[in-house]
Amino acid sequence: MNSSPRFCCQCGSAELRRGRPAGDSHERLLCTACGHVLYDNPRVIAGCLVEHQGRYLLCRRAIEPRLGYWTLPAGFMENGESAEQAALRETWEESGVRARILAPYSIFNATTVNQVYLIFRAELIEIAADAGVETLERRFFAPDELPWAELAYPSIQQILERRLHEQAQGQHGLYFGTAEAGQLHPLG
Ligand SMILES: [Zn+2]
Structure with a gap:
């Protein structure tokens, strides 16, 4: 807030x-x-779903809220940067991973905290440094290793579930929704 x-x-x-x-x-x-x-006015949070050889990057939070739970690297945009730059910077700062944006992936509203999330699909360039101070641990998870019971937010679960479904179908979509409703809607 x-x-x-x-x-x-x-x-x-x-x-x-x-x-x-x-x-x-x-x-x-x-x-x-x-x-x-x-x-x-609402603030924008940008982040990445980074993929590498069918695995997905998650970071275990070293800070409240949801300390100890896994989430996507994401954070507040800074003035003067684009959403893509913010998503890649947050990914770098929180995980030590350099990535390349592939496409926008999920736009969702968290109206109770006045935030809008812009999550991009990205691919790994390199793991270049240790995870940042806001991260206890970073890891690329295979689909059958994902820590479903230890995800920080329902929206993270929805994004991963959608991505796994798409991966099985060989598709890429763009989705929007609200964190409160717990739903993501395909755009046609
Ligand atoms: Zn004044």
Whole structure:
């Protein structure tokens, strides 16, 4: 959840109040000193499903939430970078794996935490370094080795289940959905 700012980012005033600017559909945090509107919008998380010889890269989280559980390498986009760059950077930082993007794979909304996830399919270039400080362990799992009971989030399970199904069918799709609904919808 994004925390609410206490000071105006334009003028530094602490005189903030909630209100609806003229013509706006939502209540915002407004600076009564300078009139600046402090927008608070969803954040984008980018990550990769990295494949190598039919195996899938997962990272075991060294941080809360879901410490000790397995997830895809992913994290918040930084200003000035593309979604693809963010996905590859997060993969590198969390797993020490260099990868190449193949295609967008899963777009899903986590509306309770104001986040949008963009997950790309990627292929391994090289395992170049140790896993980062946010990762206890990184591993490429064969389909029959995947740690289903120790996955960090239902959305990770859905992505892996979909990918295994596709792999068996020899297909690649693009999916979107919501983390809360626990469903992914094929785009035609
Ligand atoms: Zn201000």
